[in-house]
Every structure is written in C-alpha cells, then in structure tokens.
Amino acid sequence: MTNPADDLQEIKAMMAKSTRFLSLSGSSGVLIGIYASIAAWLAYTWLYPEGFIEELNNWLNPEDLFPRFLILATGLIVLTLGTAYFLSRLRSKKNAEQIWSPAGRRFLSALFLPLVVGGLTIVAQLYAENYTFIPGTMLIFYGLALLNAAKFTVGTIRNLGMIQVLLGLFSHFFPELGLLFWWLGFGLTHIFYGAIMYFKYEK
Amino acid sequence: MAASYDKAFENVIRLRVMSILMVNESYDFNSFKELMDVTDGNLATHLRKLEEKGFINVKKSFIGRKPQTSYRVSKEGKKAFEAHLNFLEQVINENKNNSK
Numbered sequence: 001m002t003n004p005a006d007d008l009q010e011i012k013a014m015m016a017k018s019t020r021f022l023s024l025s026g027s028s029g030v031l032i033g034i035y036a037s038i039a040a041w042l043a044y045t046w047l048y049p050e051g052f053i054e055e056l057n058n059w060l061n062p063e064d065l066f067p068r069f070l071i072l073a074t075g076l077i078v079l080t081l082g083t084a085y086f087l088s089r090l091r092s093k094k095n096a097e098q099i100w101s102p103a104g105r106r107f108l109s110a111l112f113l114p115l116v117v118g119g120l121t122i123v124a125q126l127y128a129e130n131y132t133f134i135p136g137t138m139l140i141f142y143g144l145a146l147l148n149a150a151k152f153t154v155g156t157i158r159n160l161g162m163i164q165v166l167l168g169l170f171s172h173f174f175p176e177l178g179l180l181f182w183w184l185g186f187g188l189t190h191i192f193y194g195a196i197m198y199f200k201y202e203k
Numbered sequence: 204m205a206a207s208y209d210k211a212f213e214n215v216i217r218l219r220v221m222s223i224l225m226v227n228e229s230y231d232f233n234s235f236k237e238l239m240d241v242t243d244g245n246l247a248t249h250l251r252k253l254e255e256k257g258f259i260n261v262k263k264s265f266i267g268r269k270p271q272t273s274y275r276v277s278k279e280g281k282k283a284f285e286a287h288l289n290f291l292e293q294v295i296n297e298n299k300n301n302s303k
Contacts, residue, residue: 004295005295009289010215014218014223015223017238018230018238101229102234
C-alpha cells in the first residue's frame, strides 16, 4: 500500500488542477492598468482640453471625437488581450498547464459571455448617441464577468470584480465623473491587484 | 460511513483519473493526457481497467471529423472512490492518534 497522506495530497492536487485555471498573471494586471491609465489620460485631454468641467455635453461635439475614441478603444483592447494572452502563456509553461485545458476553457467562457453582452450594450448606447453611461457600463459588465469567472481560477478575482461593479454603479449615479471612475477601475485597481497577485503567487 | 481500501486506486494514474472525474462532469482523453503527462498506451490501459470495473462510463463522439472519447464517473465509481477516501482519512487519523 502506498502512503495515504501522499495519496490524499495527490487527489487534492488533481481536483484543483483539473478545475481551476492557474496561469493568470499578476504582471499582466499591472501592465493593463498602465495602458488603461495612459488611455484615460489621453481621453481626459481630448474631453477637457481646458481642464475639468462638470457639464460635458454642453460644448462637446461627439462626432469630432468619435474616430479618435474608436481608435483608442480598439488599440487598448488589442494591447490588453495580447498582453494577457502572452503573459498567461508564459506562466502556463512554467506551471506545466495548458491554456486550452477544460479548466482554461471554462474560465474563458465564463469571462467572455458577460463581456460580449456588455459590448453589445455599449454598441446600442453608441447607436443611440448616448455616451453618458458608457464608462459605467464597461465597469459593471467587466466586474460581473470577473465575478462569473472567479470560481474557475485561484486568487482574488472575486474582490476585483466586486470593486469594478461598485465603481460602475457609482459611475451611473455620478455620470459627470465617469472618466474618473473608469480610470479608478481599469487603471488604478488593475495596477494594485496585479501587484498583489504578483507578490503573492509569482514571487 | 463506508471506508474500504480499493486496489483499483492503488495505481497513481487511476487515482488521478478518479480525482479528476469526481469534480468534472466529463473529461476527454486528450485533456487527461495533457494534465497528467502520460503516454497514450499507459493512459488507455488504466482507463480500460476502470471501465471494466464499472467505475467510469465511456462515450465516443465526433467533433467535426475528429473522434473524441470522453469519460464520466459512474455511480459505483463514485461510491467506491468515496469509500477509498474515507479509508485513507481513517488511516491518517489513526496514525496521528498513535503518535501522540
């Protein structure tokens, strides 16, 4: 007979490894937060060239800014997904884990379903030319996506999701501060959480 | 609470397969292979053994043109594995008490 303690250890390890995606990378969180901060700063200089004022819609002509924001958003999404994918792949090699494992698949589909719904909601808002709640909508759906995917990975993703949802709600109540909340959520919180994850799991 | 040592789970690959199937509704051959880093032949032998014992159910299907074999734990398999787990825990507890 083999050692029962070793067997139990083996059982636990296999249960965890087969259900949870372990290769999320904290350093990608920090990088994504930095990209988002740069994007938020650019958006700020475009939206408030004379400094912050509360009533955005009085003077702003959205048609002029629309192409710039579209390019900014697309660039940000590509950079973010690229960085997350690349660094997760590096980590998964280190963990000897496949990204496209059943656990990885479940994690990604749990994450992307709310994101796609949120993306379509934003398309509808753009179509209606109502830009007021876009930052809040992004935060809420992203937060819900994280909450939904949290059970398929390790770490503090659940808290990260809660923070994003709360910031999204605040942003709906105080829409004139939308850009600030967006930066707090996608920029600052990512940097903070990425650093925590990095020191906790990767060091 | 039933507790018995089952020889079927003595082998580490069969132990791992059962652990995975206890927490995943179904799992396919290639994913087993990737997760456990075993050869095709070795894995197939142990899966067949578990199947013969009636501990797992096998389902063959096609994804596009690729054949896929997926596995689920059976009722008997679940029972046997739980009994095996209980046995391991008992042994560990007894050892703890003896060493006190």
